[in-house]
Amino acid sequence: MKIFSAKQIYEADKATIKKNGISSDELMEGVAVQLFNWLHYRIQGAPVKIHLFCGIGNNGGDGIALSRHLLEHGYNIEVYVVNYSKKRSDDFLVNLDRLKDRKVWPEFLEESSVLPEIGRDDIVVDAIFGIGLNRAPDTWVVKLFDHIRQSEAFVLSVDIPSGLFTDKVPHDENAVIRANHTLSFQVPKLVFFLPETGVFTEQWEVLDIGIDPEFLTNTETDYELIGKNEMLPVYIPREKFSHKGSHGHGLIVGGSYGKVGAVHLASKACLYAGSGLVTAYVPKCGYVPLQTNFPEAMVITDVDEEVISKIEFDIDPTVIGIGVGMGKDKRSVQALDDFLNSNKKPLVIDADALNILAENRHLLDKIPAQSVLTPHPKELERLIGTWKDDFDKLDKAKAFSKKYDCVLVIKGSHTITLYDEKGYINTTGNPGMGTGGTGDLLTGMVTGLIAQGYNPLNAAVFGVYLHGRAGDIAVEKTGYQALTASAVAESIGAAFIDLFAVPENRPRPNENDTAQE
Numbered sequence: 001m002k003i004f005s006a007k008q009i010y011e012a013d014k015a016t017i018k019k020n021g022i023s024s025d026e027l028m029e030g031v032a033v034q035l036f037n038w039l040h041y042r043i044q045g046a047p048v049k050i051h052l053f054c055g056i057g058n059n060g061g062d063g064i065a066l067s068r069h070l071l072e073h074g075y076n077i078e079v080y081v082v083n084y085s086k087k088r089s090d091d092f093l094v095n096l097d098r099l100k101d102r103k104v105w106p107e108f109l110e111e112s113s114v115l116p117e118i119g120r121d122d123i124v125v126d127a128i129f130g131i132g133l134n135r136a137p138d139t140w141v142v143k144l145f146d147h148i149r150q151s152e153a154f155v156l157s158v159d160i161p162s163g164l165f166t167d168k169v170p171h172d173e174n175a176v177i178r179a180n181h182t183l184s185f186q187v188p189k190l191v192f193f194l195p196e197t198g199v200f201t202e203q204w205e206v207l208d209i210g211i212d213p214e215f216l217t218n219t220e221t222d223y224e225l226i227g228k229n230e231m232l233p234v235y236i237p238r239e240k241f242s243h244k245g246s247h248g249h250g251l252i253v254g255g256s257y258g259k260v261g262a263v264h265l266a267s268k269a270c271l272y273a274g275s276g277l278v279t280a281y282v283p284k285c286g287y288v289p290l291q292t293n294f295p296e297a298m299v300i301t302d303v304d305e306e307v308i309s310k311i312e313f314d315i316d317p318t319v320i321g322i323g324v325g326m327g328k329d330k331r332s333v334q335a336l337d338d339f340l341n342s343n344k345k346p347l348v349i350d351a352d353a354l355n356i357l358a359e360n361r362h363l364l365d366k367i368p369a370q371s372v373l374t375p376h377p378k379e380l381e382r383l384i385g386t387w388k389d390d391f392d393k394l395d396k397a398k399a400f401s402k403k404y405d406c407v408l409v410i411k412g413s414h415t416i417t418l419y420d421e422k423g424y425i426n427t428t429g430n431p432g433m434g435t436g437g438t439g440d441l442l443t444g445m446v447t448g449l450i451a452q453g454y455n456p457l458n459a460a461v462f463g464v465y466l467h468g469r470a471g472d473i474a475v476e477k478t479g480y481q482a483l484t485a486s487a488v489a490e491s492i493g494a495a496f497i498d499l500f501a502v503p504e505n506r507p508r509p510n511e512n513d514t515a516q517e
């Protein structure tokens with residue numbers, strides 16, 4: 001699913017209005033019907049008190065129009081206009097008049113107003129600011145946000161939590177509404193997926209408000225959200241007459257005394273992701289454990305007992321995953337340097353190999369084009385330097401990816417893969433996966449996918465998706481706390497099978513229920 005900027009959303013509105021021959025007011029009415037259906041389906045006419053806080057722009061207009069539908073269905077509503085500016089939008093005014101025609105006069109809240117009482121069991125609809133926010137809200141509005149927060153009522157935000165910008169991190173975390181749920185129009189917003197701004201909404205959901213499909217298809221975006229639908233076309237089917245030689249040969253280089261398990265996990269994931277063959281290149285101390293515990297892998301040993309000291313082999317791998325469990329011994333730094341001087345194979349670079357690159361920056365110039373780098377936040381910082389906030393991090397990461405022509409995988413709760421100025425935001429995975437060894441699996445999976453013929457970008461995006469999906473499948477049996485990398489590895493096969501699973505046929509709210517009933 002594409003993630004549009006605020007500017008693109010305004011363009012999408014215009015394109016839809018023109019193409020469908022409708023007015024902006026009609027578009028807003030469609031939005032209000034969708035919002036109403038969502039709420040009505042869930043609360044089913046219950047007499048719960050609903051407080052609707054509406055701004056004076058189109059986000060407020062959505063809230064006012066929703067109020068009318070709730071009123072017409074007998075809901076217990078209280079409507080407030082948060083009167084932060086005199087510049088009211090036309091569609092807000094049209095809907096305010098319609099509400100007044102029905103004898104509802106909202107309470108206008110100003111700086112000096114006494115704030116309304118909100119019960120813990122009430123519902124708050126937040127339609128104060130939408131994507132039009134262009135400066136921090138005034139102090140008195142921030143006080144209102146705080147008042148809503150203190151109430152502990154359920155907060156439903158319309159389009160985006162009020163106070164949250166679409167393209168920057170707010171200076172004051174109290175100047176943003178804390179939403180329990182956000183109903184975002186047509187497309188999710190980038191800020192839902194970044195660590196510093198994603199915290200403002202517990203859940204989000206997209207409402208289809210009928211934006212012109214042609215516009216959605218033809219508009220290029222800087223970011224894309226990656227789920228099953230995006231990954232299915234990327235999948236390369238197995239051919240009937242293929243054999244192990246057709247599926248590539250992944251080589252995993254790494255390990256050091258006490259950290260051979262990392263290579264074991266990465267090699268296993270490489271094979272489970274579909275590589276025809278896998279070879280592990282480890283210090284001598286890794287030979288027995290790998291041969292004993294992982295018979296499918298071939299093993300080549302370094303001349304050194306405990307560290308990687310020379311990376312030389314007489315096999316012809318398709319791709320090399322390097323760095324897991326490797327450590328930063330002087331001999332390993334030299335080995336990596338020598339290896340990069342002669343290597344022509346595609347690389348997936350992780351862990352200590354990344355740290356070595358960060359500390360010996362001249363080596364970065366030697367990595368092959370389209371190498372995949374998979375840093376966790378600390379490794380990323382060593383590579384790109386510190387950042388002011390999440391947006392600055394993305395800018396610096398994009399610049400790095402461009403400079404070194406590499407696919408940069410920024411690992412996190414929503415892992416973002418960057419290449420060629422574009423970001424791919426992952427939707428799978430869970431907090432149980434924050435445990436030792438899961439990163440090694442990802443390195444192995446991306447290596448295994450490249451071995452089979454996926455291009456490095458697709459391998460990275462698909463690998464991240466499958467890795468998270470395997471974690472989601474595994475966690476159902478183990479719970480977050482007991483989830484291990486080995487359990488995730490054992491679910492990689494199920495993650496592939498799940499790609500083709502038909503979703504359960506659940507009735508959608510809008511099919512059963514409409515506002516016009």
Ligand SMILES: NC(=O)C1=CN([C@@H]2O[C@H](COP(=O)(O)OP(=O)(O)OC[C@H]3O[C@@H](n4cnc5c(N)ncnc54)[C@H](O)[C@@H]3O)[C@@H](O)[C@H]2O)[C@H](O)CC1
Pocket residue numbers: 009010012013027028031055056057058059060061062084085087089128129130131132133134135136137138158159160185186211
């Ligand atoms: N395609 C869609 O997604 C549609 C979205 N809709 C809704 O429209 C809003 C955006 O509406 P807009 O009028 O442009 O902006 P806001 O309501 O967010 O803001 C109102 C207005 O306030 C001014 N302003 C901005 N910041 C401040 C501030 N700190 N203090 C005071 N005033 C401020 C600014 O001039 C804004 O214009 C979108 O989120 C959806 O809810 C449409 O309903 C239909 C299609």
Ligand SMILES: [K+]
Pocket residue numbers: 059126127128129130157158159160161162
């Ligand atoms: K809002």
